[in-house]
Amino acid sequence: MSGDNAHNHSQLDSGSRYNDSHKHKEKNKDKEHKHKDHKKDKEREKSKHGNSEHKDFSDKKHRDKDKLKHKDGSSDKPRDKDKYKDKEKRKDEKKSLEGKIKKENGFASPPRIKSEPDGEDFYHSPKSLKRERDDDESDYKPKKIKVENDREDKKDIKPKKKTKNKKGEVADGKKKAKKEPEEKWKWWEEERSTDGSKWKFLEHKGPVFAAPYDPLPSNVKFYYDGKPMKLSTDAEETATFFSKMLEHDYTTKDIFRKNFFKDWRKEMTSEEKAKITDLNKCNFTEMYEYFKAQSEARKQMSKAEKLKIKEENERILQEYGFCIMDNHRERIANFRIEPPGLFRGRGDHPKMGMLKRRIRTQDVIINCSKDSKHPKPPPGTKWKEVRHDNKVTWLVSWTENIQGSIKYIMLNPSSRIKGEKDWQKYETARRLKKIVDRIRAQYREDWKSKEMRIRQRAVALYFIDKLALRAGNEKEEGETADTVGCCSLRVEHMNIYPEKDGQEYVVEFDFLGKDSIRYYNKVPVEKRVFKNLQLFMENKQPEDDLFDRLNTSILNKHLQELMDGLTAKVFRTYNASITLQQQLNELTSPDENLVAKILSYNRANRAVAILCNHQRAPPKTFEKSMQNLQTKIDAKKDQLSDAKRELKSSKADAKVRRDEKAKKTVEVKKKAVQRIEEQLMKLEVQATDREENKQIALGTSKLNYLDPRISVAWCKKWSIPIEKIYNKTQREKFAWAIDMAEDDYEF
DNA sequence: TAATTAACTTAGCAGATTTCAA
DNA sequence: TTGAAATCTGCTAAGTTAATTA
Numbered sequence: 001m002s003g004d005n006a007h008n009h010s011q012l013d014s015g016s017r018y019n020d021s022h023k024h025k026e027k028n029k030d031k032e033h034k035h036k037d038h039k040k041d042k043e044r045e046k047s048k049h050g051n052s053e054h055k056d057f058s059d060k061k062h063r064d065k066d067k068l069k070h071k072d073g074s075s076d077k078p079r080d081k082d083k084y085k086d087k088e089k090r091k092d093e094k095k096s097l098e099g100k101i102k103k104e105n106g107f108a109s110p111p112r113i114k115s116e117p118d119g120e121d122f123y124h125s126p127k128s129l130k131r132e133r134d135d136d137e138s139d140y141k142p143k144k145i146k147v148e149n150d151r152e153d154k155k156d157i158k159p160k161k162k163t164k165n166k167k168g169e170v171a172d173g174k175k176k177a178k179k180e181p182e183e184k185w186k187w188w189e190e191e192r193s194t195d196g197s198k199w200k201f202l203e204h205k206g207p208v209f210a211a212p213y214d215p216l217p218s219n220v221k222f223y224y225d226g227k228p229m230k231l232s233t234d235a236e237e238t239a240t241f242f243s244k245m246l247e248h249d250y251t252t253k254d255i256f257r258k259n260f261f262k263d264w265r266k267e268m269t270s271e272e273k274a275k276i277t278d279l280n281k282c283n284f285t286e287m288y289e290y291f292k293a294q295s296e297a298r299k300q301m302s303k304a305e306k307l308k309i310k311e312e313n314e315r316i317l318q319e320y321g322f323c324i325m326d327n328h329r330e331r332i333a334n335f336r337i338e339p340p341g342l343f344r345g346r347g348d349h350p351k352m353g354m355l356k357r358r359i360r361t362q363d364v365i366i367n368c369s370k371d372s373k374h375p376k377p378p379p380g381t382k383w384k385e386v387r388h389d390n391k392v393t394w395l396v397s398w399t400e401n402i403q404g405s406i407k408y409i410m411l412n413p414s415s416r417i418k419g420e421k422d423w424q425k426y427e428t429a430r431r432l433k434k435i436v437d438r439i440r441a442q443y444r445e446d447w448k449s450k451e452m453r454i455r456q457r458a459v460a461l462y463f464i465d466k467l468a469l470r471a472g473n474e475k476e477e478g479e480t481a482d483t484v485g486c487c488s489l490r491v492e493h494m495n496i497y498p499e500k501d502g503q504e505y506v507v508e509f510d511f512l513g514k515d516s517i518r519y520y521n522k523v524p525v526e527k528r529v530f531k532n533l534q535l536f537m538e539n540k541q542p543e544d545d546l547f548d549r550l551n552t553s554i555l556n557k558h559l560q561e562l563m564d565g566l567t568a569k570v571f572r573t574y575n576a577s578i579t580l581q582q583q584l585n586e587l588t589s590p591d592e593n594l595v596a597k598i599l600s601y602n603r604a605n606r607a608v609a610i611l612c613n614h615q616r617a618p619p620k621t622f623e624k625s626m627q628n629l630q631t632k633i634d635a636k637k638d639q640l641s642d643a644k645r646e647l648k649s650s651k652a653d654a655k656v657r658r659d660e661k662a663k664k665t666v667e668v669k670k671k672a673v674q675r676i677e678e679q680l681m682k683l684e685v686q687a688t689d690r691e692e693n694k695q696i697a698l699g700t701s702k703l704n705y706l707d708p709r710i711s712v713a714w715c716k717k718w719s720i721p722i723e724k725i726y727n728k729t730q731r732e733k734f735a736w737a738i739d740m741a742e743d744d745y746e747f
Numbered sequence: 748t749a750a751t752t753a754a755c756t757t758a759g760c761a762g763a764t765t766t767c768a769a
Numbered sequence: 770t771t772g773a774a775a776t777c778t779g780c781t782a783a784g785t786t787a788a789t790t791a
Contacts, residue, residue: 512786
């Protein structure tokens with residue numbers, strides 16, 4: 001494995017932690033698989049940033065000692081079974097509580113045979129879920145709904161009394177009986193459906209449509225060729241979309257303007273069409289000013305007015321923002337239909353500026369239970385269709401006109417249906433952990449294969465594993481921005497150097513990935529990989545595919561054979577999570593204070609974000625806020641030296657006077673110095689953290705790639721309040737992990 | 748078998764809201 | 770109390786993957 005520093009595993013071990021299924025017999029907190037098994041010594045080098053200004057995190061050594069030769073992926077089955085037992089145990093503990101819940105809800109978990117077909121079953125792949133539905137649906141119809149996820153967390157209500165009062169009046173009274181959501185529903189303690197159905201009962205109120213167009217007041221004019229011109233409603237509405245974006249770079253781009261103008265003309269009457277032939281002669285500034293003034297006015301509204309709006313939004317949220325799924329009231333993620341506007345693609349999108357049509361009732365498909373109260377379409381309109389498909393999770397869908405793709409309304413991440421899936425995702429990644437050594441050994445072997453397709457597959461997989469590249473589906477040309485992932489890399493996206501900057505076999509990647517975020521990375525690879533790349537590139541044009549015998553479908557089929565549920569993206573999840581765990585182990589020092597520990601956490605998080613190439617535009621106010629912080633630091637330093645001076649003189653004073661009062665003064669001064677020192681350190685840490693974070697986005701990995709149980713365990717281990725790591729939304733999303741992970745959880 | 752479609756996850760950004768400091 | 774900065778949230782585009790269709 002010499003050349004591969006990304007994955008240099010040495011299996012250190014500590015037998016003591018060796019563990020397997022028998023462990024699960026003990027009563028333990030191991031709600032999840034706890035096996036102190038793998039750890040790896042791994043060095044993930046990286047100087048990868050889309051942008052050269054990035055701080056360099058290369059040379060972060062990610063280290064993790066592996067204890068166990070848990071080589072065989074298939075071995076995880078018994079464990080799952082044990083875990084299932086564990087679950088049972090927990091359930092017993094919770095029995096009294098549950099009994100209560102059941103009664104209240106009239107809801108009981110479906111009776112399930114204790115001996116599941118196989119332990120694997122809890123995390124079965126969707127494929128195994130083919131059984132016909134046989135449960136009695138009526139069990140799932142709510143007799144009384146439990147109110148959870150109610151936005152009204154105690155903390156939530158800032159203007160406490162007021163809101164409450166008003167709500168009583170304004171919001172629909174019944175649901176809002178303002179009970180504390182006594183118990184949050186712990187869906188993770190319940191059985192999962194095994195028949196492939198996503199729900200048994202689903203009821204909701206349908207989507208909230210975009211507000212109808214509100215025509216401009218007559219004094220706000222559009223000018224063509226210098227002359228005012230009254231537009232027809234449709235043409236005017238479309239024009240307002242453009243006018244609202246006047247400040248944006250988009251409106252200066254040729255493609256944007258061209259697309260917009262073309263679609264705009266479609267909205268015009270024939271007279272308008274005849275007259276308006278050149279976008280450059282259009283003057284939207286009055287409209288622009290009008291909207292700007294409006295938004296300004298909105299900011300200037302009185303408190304009462306603002307409150308009124310807030311309450312109205314809350315009312316809509318309460319009415320449309322929740323659904324009833326299998327006896328629980330669950331929050332919907334996006335219950336509003338996307339309003340019309342101009343399409344803003346990312347990067348160099350060929351369709352930017354096109355008109356995103358208004359969605360009408362007759363475009364909308366509703367999905368709900370047959371026996372639920374179906375959502376009512378607005379008066380005088382009809383849904384496109386009402387269907388009852390419980391094999392899917394969406395409540396509402398429509399087809400969007402730019403790409404012709406389907407948009408969905410689905411549940412919030414805090415919901416059972418999303419949470420289960422998320423949990424399952426991390427379990428799959430953990431199964432990969434158990435066999436990743438084997439897989440690595442295999443792809444290394446495959447580099448030598450006589451078959452080109454095998455070699456390509458093996459090299460691609462190596463990149464996906466080592467560099468956390470995305471799979472890289474082919475895309476239709478001209479439909480979207482030209483971005484690539486691993487399988488779709490082209491020759492022009494890399495340079496290879498037998499020797500560069502003192503390193504051998506260097507590959508330099510430079511391409512646009514998802515969202516047209518640049519991926520730039522220079523990385524030494526093993527000789528075999530290098531030779532293979534040379535071969536793949538031979539006799540090819542820059543625009544030719546690097547892996548011409550490979551696509552995501554072939555790759556994933558291969559992965560599927562290596563492990564049930566394994567796909568390319570599992571590697572990203574796995575490598576992200578394992579990196580976090582290793583980095584936390586490495587960076588956290590026990591005697592640091594809380595602030596420093598959190599900095600360590602952020603650094604670990606940052607290592608992952610860099611691995612996954614999660615970038616952000618530096619905040620507009622970055623320089624300024626950095627400056628402000630520096631000013632503060634300087635001031636604090638002055639304050640510190642003052643305090644120190646005072647301490648010194650008080651000490652001198654005490655020496656002379658030798659009375660109690662003087663002694664006390666010394667104590668007080670000492671404390672003051674300490675306090676200021678702490679404050680100073682906090683500021684300095686903050687500055688470091690912010691600087692390092694300039695163009696790295698931590699949120700994406702935190703939300704999508706890092707097994708939350710790792711973070712929860714870390715918090716528990718070091719007595720860090722979980723609020724320091726996860727904000728409210730995140731805590732809701734990861735409630736399952738917060739509840740189940742103990743301080744010794746291992747990914 | 749390849750192309751297309753459907754479903755769902757992942758992504759960055761912008762505006763809203765909250766927090767902080769003067 | 771106010772305004773600026775920090776943080777959160779909603780939005781929706783852009784991916785991945787599996788299923789379906791040609």
